[in-house]
Amino acid sequence: MLKLYRFLHPYRASVSLLLVLLFLQALSELYLPTLMADIVNWGIVTGDSGYILKLGGLMLIVAAVGGICSIGASYLSAKASSGFSRDLRSGLFTHVERFSLQEFNRFGAASLITRTTNDINQLQQVLTVTMRMMISAPLMCAGGIIMAVSRDARLSLVFAAVVPILAAIIFIMARKGMPLFKAIQVKLDKLNQVLRESLMGIRVIRSFDRVDHQKARFHEANDDLTNTAIRVNRIMAALMPIMMLLLNFSIIAIVWFGSLRIESGHLQVGDLMAFIQYGMQILFSLMMAAFLFVMIPRASASAARINEVLDTVSTIVDPVTIDGTNPPLTSPAVETLEFRNVTFSYPGAEQPVLSDISFTARPGEITAIIGGTGSGKSTLLSLIPRLYDIDGGSILLDGVDVRQMAQQDLRAKIGYVSQKALLFSGAIAENIRCGKSDASDDDILRALAIAQAGEFIAERAGGLDSPIAQGGADLSGGQKQRLSIARALVRKPAIYLFDDSFSALDYKTDANLRAALKPEIANAIVLLVAQRVSTIMDATRIIVLDQGRIAGIGDHKQLMQSCDVYREIVASQLSEEDAA
Ligand SMILES: Nc1ncnc2c1ncn2[C@@H]1O[C@H](COP(=O)(O)OP(=O)(O)OP(=O)(O)O)[C@@H](O)[C@H]1O
Numbered sequence: 001m002l003k004l005y006r007f008l009h010p011y012r013a014s015v016s017l018l019l020v021l022l023f024l025q026a027l028s029e030l031y032l033p034t035l036m037a038d039i040v041n042w043g044i045v046t047g048d049s050g051y052i053l054k055l056g057g058l059m060l061i062v063a064a065v066g067g068i069c070s071i072g073a074s075y076l077s078a079k080a081s082s083g084f085s086r087d088l089r090s091g092l093f094t095h096v097e098r099f100s101l102q103e104f105n106r107f108g109a110a111s112l113i114t115r116t117t118n119d120i121n122q123l124q125q126v127l128t129v130t131m132r133m134m135i136s137a138p139l140m141c142a143g144g145i146i147m148a149v150s151r152d153a154r155l156s157l158v159f160a161a162v163v164p165i166l167a168a169i170i171f172i173m174a175r176k177g178m179p180l181f182k183a184i185q186v187k188l189d190k191l192n193q194v195l196r197e198s199l200m201g202i203r204v205i206r207s208f209d210r211v212d213h214q215k216a217r218f219h220e221a222n223d224d225l226t227n228t229a230i231r232v233n234r235i236m237a238a239l240m241p242i243m244m245l246l247l248n249f250s251i252i253a254i255v256w257f258g259s260l261r262i263e264s265g266h267l268q269v270g271d272l273m274a275f276i277q278y279g280m281q282i283l284f285s286l287m288m289a290a291f292l293f294v295m296i297p298r299a300s301a302s303a304a305r306i307n308e309v310l311d312t313v314s315t316i317v318d319p320v321t322i323d324g325t326n327p328p329l330t331s332p333a334v335e336t337l338e339f340r341n342v343t344f345s346y347p348g349a350e351q352p353v354l355s356d357i358s359f360t361a362r363p364g365e366i367t368a369i370i371g372g373t374g375s376g377k378s379t380l381l382s383l384i385p386r387l388y389d390i391d392g393g394s395i396l397l398d399g400v401d402v403r404q405m406a407q408q409d410l411r412a413k414i415g416y417v418s419q420k421a422l423l424f425s426g427a428i429a430e431n432i433r434c435g436k437s438d439a440s441d442d443d444i445l446r447a448l449a450i451a452q453a454g455e456f457i458a459e460r461a462g463g464l465d466s467p468i469a470q471g472g473a474d475l476s477g478g479q480k481q482r483l484s485i486a487r488a489l490v491r492k493p494a495i496y497l498f499d500d501s502f503s504a505l506d507y508k509t510d511a512n513l514r515a516a517l518k519p520e521i522a523n524a525i526v527l528l529v530a531q532r533v534s535t536i537m538d539a540t541r542i543i544v545l546d547q548g549r550i551a552g553i554g555d556h557k558q559l560m561q562s563c564d565v566y567r568e569i570v571a572s573q574l575s576e577e578d579a580a
Contacts (some may be wrong), residue, residue: 001303002295007088007360011080018076019067019135026139028066030147033277037151040270075158077131085124092116092309100316102347107309110193115268115309118188119302125301126292126299132290137285144282151271151278158253159282166246166283170290173239174297180232185305187225194221200471227483236294243290247283255280284550316386318406326406334397334413334494337361337384337525341393344383352391353379354548359541363494366526368536370569371545377529378419380545381497384527385414397495415488417501419529423472428457428483429464435487435570450516451486452509453479477504486515489520490530496526503531533573540567 008015035055043052066333095113096104104112144286149156198205198214205214254276261267267275318326342357354376361367369377383390386402395402402410415435423431432444439447444464448454456479460466481504502510514535532537537556544552544559544566552563559566 001123001300003307004088004303007084007091009580010087013084014076014080015131018073018131021073022132022135025073025141026064026136026143027117028069029061029140030143030278031062031280032059032066033274033281034147035062037268037270037274040273041268042270043428045269058129059556073132077128077469077530080365081124081127081133082442084127088120088123088306089116092120092306095310098314099312100389101382102315103312105347106312108189108193110196111189112309113196114185114189114192115302115305119185119279119305122185122299122302123306126295129292129295134440137288137292140281140285141289142277142519144285148275148278148282151275152258152261152267155254155257155267155275161253162250162283163248163286166243166286166290169246170280170293171241173235173290176235176291177232177294177314178301180228180235181299183228184225184232184298185301187228189219191218191221191225194218197438229558239290239294243283243287244298247280247287250279250283251276289310292373293507309519316389316407319404327404327409328411330398330400330405332494333363333414334525335362336398337495337527338396338399339380339393342383342390343392344379345390345391346379346388354383357393357550359543359550359553361525361527361541363523363525364519365540366528366536366538367528368539368542369545370530370533370536370542370566371551372569375545377545378499381416381499381527381529384495384497385411385416396409412491413494414497415491415493415495416497417484417488417499419492419499419501421472421477421501421504423468423480423551425468425474427462427465427467428460431468431483432487432490435490436492439490444486444535447486447490448483450513450520451482452505452513452516453482453486478506478509481505482509482513489517494524496521496528498526498528499532500529502535508577533570544569 004054020318034178035058039052039055039059042048043055093116096116096176107115133322145156145159148159160312164196188197194217198218205211223414257274258267258272258275262269262272320326339357340515342354343352344354345352357380359367369380371377379388382388383395386407389403397405397410397413424434429441429444432447435447436443440465445454457463457466468474472483475483483502485498485501505513528536541553542559543550544563546565550566552559554562560570
């Protein structure tokens with residue numbers, strides 16, 4: 001947990017001032033019982049009302065100073081701890097943004113969300129309490145002991161009996177609580193995961209009538225979390241009464257033994273009253289420390305989860321040159337894209353998903369990739385922008401390995417249209433500008449027109465500025481696909497990667513889009529994954545993938561003669577169409 005306190009660095013000045021204020025507050029609280037004892041001993045007992053008024057006034061001033069210090073300390077601790085959590089959140093987010101898909105998949109979106117929100121909240125709460133307690137509790141405890149011993153050393157032996165009992169209770173509670181706190185965070189992850197799936201998959205769940213099933217899954221995760229939280233709270237709930245009991249017994253003991261000491265003439269009444277107050281201050285400060293000990297296990301479970309993310313280094317990093325800088329930017333144009341004996345396996349998989357893939361693509365050529373589901377088509381495309389790094393062979397742009405290029409430089413050359421069209425909440429123009437942040441409205445309209453999206457955008461109230469719901473929920477599948485194609489077109493990249501990007505379009509729109517696309521991509525390298533043979537028949541080269549290997553490569557005619565797998569695909573599609 002201490003590792004994360006580096007995020008407190010910017011708040012050093014606030015924390016220092018906070019400590020000074022807390023110190024003054026503790027001093028004022030320690031001074032008050034002494035003043036009260038003096039009022040009783042030398043004012044009330046002797047009937048000196050002038051003395052009572054004088055010390056009473058002083059007590060008010062001391063209490064007011066303590067109050068002001070306390071308010072200032074609360075403000076500063078809130079400021080520092082909320083600043084800490086804001087910085088930690090953005091640090092975590094920036095770090096996660098650099099992850100490759102491999103690290104993303106390892107943690108999962110639900111867990112990353114919990115870690116960035118709930119786990120950081122836990123830390124913030126503990127930090128607020130720690131900052132308030134770390135100076136007050138030891139100071140009040142040590143100061144209280146000194147003041148109590150100075151009043152009556154023998155009576156102070158009461159504390160020698162109480163403090164070890166209190167320490168033992170705190171230790172046992174913390175030991176019991178720690179594993180449960182850890183479990184709570186994991187169960188919270190699970191609950192978030194179920195919730196996320198249920199909300200995002202609402203259409204499928206409703207149409208398959210799986211609402212009850214999802215409800216049951218949610219209740220199971222919810223109850224599991226609740227039961228653990230109840231177990232923890234039972235332990236914590238027991239803590240308070242046990243401590244109060246101990247506190248009250250201590251006071252009874254102090255009064256009992258104190259009255260004997262008064263009787264024997266070793267102690268005055270005012271001193272006993274002050275002693276009781278010091279006793280309460282000592283025990284309260286120990287109770288505060290106990291609460292901190294209870295909160296720390298939960299926060300350290302959260303800190304461990306946050307550190308796990310922060311300590312995870314992305315497997316995909318920019319190369320650095322000898323002088324420690326990024327490699328120089330390469331030219332935006334690309335003359336060749338070459339796969340040379342590329343092999344790739346997903347982490348943990350036994351078999352490579354792609355083996356020994358070799359081909360070269362040049363500007364003006366369309367390289368189509370076809371194959372059965374799960375044959376590795378999407379994976380092949382995702383290797384080019386380095387969403388994953390390959391295990392063997394190399395992917396070269398103009399002879400330079402993509403791993404030797406700065407990621408930004410590499411990705412600036414690529415317009416990627418993923419299989420599942422993903423849009424962001426915000427205006428249509430904003431979504432298209434994801435492709436090129438300085439694109440003008442004319443550029444956007446042109447890209448939309450080529451992507452056959454101009455008409456339906458014009459029909460929407462607000463046109464380019466019309467908002468899109470989260471994930472593009474208010475658009476049809478085909479509309480989403482066309483917008484994501486426009487997003488890639490607006491970049492005018494050197495390499496286009498279309499991953500089954502025309503699947504949701506009707507034949508007419510598909511044909512219009514292809515015709516409009518032709519001049520636009522004439523000078524670019526195009527890789528196109530497709531399911532329909534009819535859409536790739538005129539490609540320069542077709543790569544037929546079968547279980548991650550190239551089963552055939554050539555144009556339609558060549559493959560019809562030489563490749564069994566290709567002939568099977570063609571035959572199956574023709575027969576389907578005939579059947580229809
Ligand atoms: N993130 C991942 N982690 C582990 N395995 C994966 C991952 N993504 C895909 N796979 C596996 O890799 C194989 C190839 O998947 P890929 O998506 O590349 O196939 P595809 O040919 O594009 O299929 P489709 O035509 O159905 O989209 C599949 O067996 C799949 O189970």
